Amino acid sequence: MGAPLVTVAIVARTVAQLWGKPLLGVNHCIGHIEMGRLITKANNPTVLYVSGGNTQVIAYSQRRYRIFGETIDIAVGNCLDRFARVIKISNDPSPGYNIEQLAKRGKRYVELPYTVKGMDVSFSGILSYIEEAANKMLSADQCTPEDLCFSLQETVFAMLVEITERAMAHCGSQEVLIVGGVGCNLRLQEMMGVMCQERGAKLFATNERFCIDNGAMIAQAGWEMFRSGQVTQLEDSWITQRYRTDEVEVTWRD
Amino acid sequence: MAANGEENSEPGKLGSLDVPFPSPREATIALSSLSPDREPRRGGISKHLSVSGSTLSRWSADEARILRVSVCSFLDHLQLVVETMEKFG
Numbered sequence: 001m002g003a004p005l006v007t008v009a010i011v012a013r014t015v016a017q018l019w020g021k022p023l024l025g026v027n028h029c030i031g032h033i034e035m036g037r038l039i040t041k042a043n044n045p046t047v048l049y050v051s052g053g054n055t056q057v058i059a060y061s062q063r064r065y066r067i068f069g070e071t072i073d074i075a076v077g078n079c080l081d082r083f084a085r086v087i088k089i090s091n092d093p094s095p096g097y098n099i100e101q102l103a104k105r106g107k108r109y110v111e112l113p114y115t116v117k118g119m120d121v122s123f124s125g126i127l128s129y130i131e132e133a134a135n136k137m138l139s140a141d142q143c144t145p146e147d148l149c150f151s152l153q154e155t156v157f158a159m160l161v162e163i164t165e166r167a168m169a170h171c172g173s174q175e176v177l178i179v180g181g182v183g184c185n186l187r188l189q190e191m192m193g194v195m196c197q198e199r200g201a202k203l204f205a206t207n208e209r210f211c212i213d214n215g216a217m218i219a220q221a222g223w224e225m226f227r228s229g230q231v232t233q234l235e236d237s238w239i240t241q242r243y244r245t246d247e248v249e250v251t252w253r254d
Numbered sequence: 255m256a257a258n259g260e261e262n263s264e265p266g267k268l269g270s271l272d273v274p275f276p277s278p279r280e281a282t283i284a285l286s287s288l289s290p291d292r293e294p295r296r297g298g299i300s301k302h303l304s305v306s307g308s309t310l311s312r313w314s315a316d317e318a319r320i321l322r323v324s325v326c327s328f329l330d331h332l333q334l335v336v337e338t339m340e341k342f343g
């Protein structure tokens with residue numbers, strides 16, 4: 001990730017100086033959240049941020065987006081992508097999309113480890129388990145790739161819904177916003193929707209145009225930051241791959 | 255552009271690089287675009303960028319292998335700055 005970050009940073013700094021414009025450094029996750037809030041008009045949601053690199057449950061409190069729970073190893077998207085590779089699912093248009101389509105035809109639930117640890121989740125054990133199960137069961141014709149896709153989705157999404165619900169209960173929140181690349185999975189949205197309905201809460205989600213990483217989300221977060229008076233000095237505009245969601249002071253919300 | 259060993263310090267490798275720019279403005283912009291990102295802290299290297307007149311100069315230190323990596327990436331980044339200036343300046 002270092003190379004793309006430094007490339008964009010250098011171009012942005014140069015352009016900012018050439019045009020005499022202020023520069024703003026934006027946290028990637030904050031970009032997702034602000035884009036989601038703009039598009040869905042969610043006011044103060046509990047946020048589930050699920051992508052290939054991150055899995056976090058976030059809620060806003062006192063000028064910070066606070067992380068209530070997260071993965072303790074790999075991200076949920078990473079788990080899905082790597083599983084797709086093991087059973088040789090196509091990357092076109094994306095492994096996650098193809099798993100979702102295959103899962104619709106799954107008939108049998110293969111039991112997998114369910115690893116919620118307090119407010120956190122873990123996916124690496126599930127991945128190892130299903131890798132082994134896939135090798136054994138597929139060759140012995142005990143299940144189909146569709147069954148495995150179905151079982152994996154049901155298990156990991158149930159875990160995500162559980163920790164999201166717990167964060168909502170903790171904050172007394174009645175809104176959920178799903179952001180990040182995995183957020184365009186309709187089965188995840190459906191499961192989250194059921195949970196929300198049971199609690200009388202409202203679910204906000206977007207389609208792949210806004211879920212998947214994009215430049216507009218960075219611009220939107222940057223715009224909110226700029227409107228509230230923030231700018232990043234050039235000498236402070238160094239890049240980092242370790243920039244946690246709760247490090248940013250949210251100056252644009254009450 | 256001249257890479258030359260210099261006086262001070264230990265057995266380490268030292269080098270410097272002079273990059274001419276059309277004017278001090280471009281040199282200053284390049285300096286501000288290239289200096290915020292620090293060298294990896296694992297280290298063995300230190301880098302100093304400065305502008306004198308219309309020249310952006312740079313010199314670094316230590317083991318030859320690390321020096322090569324650092325100079326290579328510096329040149330890549332410098333090229334990116336120059337191309338950005340050509341496109342958007």
